[in-house]
Amino acid sequence: MNQEENTNPIPFKQDSKTYQKNINREFQESATLKRAQSFDIPYINLSKTPLNPDFFKIIELETARSGRIIPFLKQSQKVLVAVEDPQHQNTIHAIDGLHKRGFEVIVHLASTASIDEALSTYDRQKKYYAPKIIEQVETESIKTYENEIKDLKSIPEKLATTTQEEGLNLIDIAAMKTGASDIHYEPQEKDTIVRFRIDGVLHEVFRISHKIYGLISSQIKYSSKMKLNINNVPQDGRYTFVFNKIKIAVRVSAIPTPYGESFVCRYLSSDRKALTFEELGFIGLQLSKLQAVTKISRGMVLVTGPTGSGKSTTLYSLLNIMKSTENKVITLEDPVEYYIDQVTQSQIDENDGYTFLSGLRSILRQDPDIIMLGEIRDLPTADTALQAALTGHVLLSTLHTNSAVETLPRLINMGIKSFMLAPAMHTVIGQRLVRKVCQFCSTKISTPSEVKEEYDKMNQSLKAINPTLAFETPAEIPQAHGCEKCSHTGYSGRLVVAEVLVISEKIRRLIMEGAGSIDIITVARQEGMTTMREDGYRKVAIGMTTLEEVHRVTNITI
Ligand SMILES: [Zn+2]
Secondary structure (H helix, E strand, O other), X not given: XXXXXXXXXOOOOOOHHHHHXXXXXXXXXXXXXXXXHHHOOOEOOHHHOOOOHHXXXXXXXXXXXXXXEEEEEEEOOEEEEEEOOOOOHHHHHHHHHHHHOOOEEEEEEOOHHHHHHHHHHHHHOHHHHOOOOHHHOOHHHHHHHHHHOXXXXXXXXXXXOOOHHHHHHHHHHHHHHHOEEEEEEXXXXXXXXXXXXXXXXXXXXXXEOHHHHHHHHHHHHHHOOOOOOOOXXXXXXXXXXXXXXXXXXXXXXXXXXXXXXXXXXXXXXXXXXXXXXXXXXXXXXXXXXXXHHOOOOOEEEEEEOOOOOOHHHHHHHHHHXXXXXXXXXXXXXXXXXXXOOOEEEEEOEHHHOEOHHHHHHHHHOOOOOEEEEOOOOOHHXXXXXHHHHHOOOEEEEEEOOOOHHHHHHHHHHHOOOHHHHHHHEEEEEEEEEEEEEOOOOOEEEEOOHHHHHHHHHHHHHHHHHOHHHOOOOOOEEEEOOOOHXXXXXXXXXXXXXXXXXXXXXXXXXHHHOOOOHHHHHHHHHHOOOOXXXXXXXXXXXXXXXXXXHHHHHHOOOO
């Protein structure tokens, strides 16, 4: 607005209220339009503009009333406001307030009637725009949502009619209903893809327009206490809500992309219980080897695999069985994923210098019997951990390696001395997670001949090593489909495919001699170890998962 060019504007303060009350609305609007033109600012008729109550949150009702100012559209940090008198002190004050919060404000002129009307809408909608956290959402409205999201594809439609807060609630509940562990929001050129990670696999669930995504993303940032006016650097935050009486924490990470910020929301349930080995999917000889591990009183137990292979879940299950009133269990985690009774859990904070290494040194002074170390990342930590395992502690940890057997040479390569490693190591578990085939919709197909051949070959080699390990080649194998019960994925829940390497005296000697993976695996197999792939094939044969799943996860190398 350039006032010098408008030398003779129609004054605003001309008792305009009384004047306008006496003329009809149409006349009022055209007068306002003229005034706007003379001031060279855009005009808006609010009676023709749908007002989203979410925008009301941008300006508090009191400020809106005193400043006669209505926010009617928001596009990321740009907010369009309607005002009755841009020169009124309260209006200027309200606009200043928006500038200070990092908004770009585009002022529109509106009639007195427009502003009055919008203010009364504001009032009526109070219950929607009043700050509301999901903890306060009544069970009934959650029930309604539950029915509404039976079909996830209808979410975008629903989002068009909800406030942004309700919109995020709706998505959170959809995540809970489908058992999703993460939601990924990925803005593209034309729209935003929303993908759910269910049982470890990403599914595109729906797409939303940029307009709706703008609302949802600002609600995510608001809820997780991120800086609203910053969208060009990565940010982290978290928020919580309650679903079915369980507190759910959501860890949010935002990164800038050319089409807007991309969010990944991870859902962490405080109610996660440690699962039994059977529930995790350990069977047969591997199950009994794991049960034996829970009885040890010293030595190192490592769970290995890539990120997302369920390593910490297995560790939690071990801890849950090993803890007792007679022993002291301390953990060092990053972060603490869920809480276990009778266990002292400590969360590392790299920024504050509380690392796995410094933490491990400290907790060793706390007289622990069992230590769980979230991850071994470097040589000094590996060294200290092995030292602890050699001096009468049980040390449980994880390592990023492809297979159980590969772990030993890997530690040697890191710089661990074999004379330390050999006596300290007790058991190495290599694992992956496969999805369980949905029991409601899966069918059986007769085993294709090439698959039969693979099974036969596998069984021959197993028989040659140890006849008790062989299993029958299945005549039929499961095939996944999809139904309501499994959110149309064909799968429901997950289980491990694993290999358990117990360090025998023979293997200890091999380590001391600096033997490679092949020598170690040969002896391990003679002693009854089966590989992840063999474990997977066995689980397909007994109908727990599909061959596609086993191939998918056992082909991952890190
Ligand atoms: Zn199903």
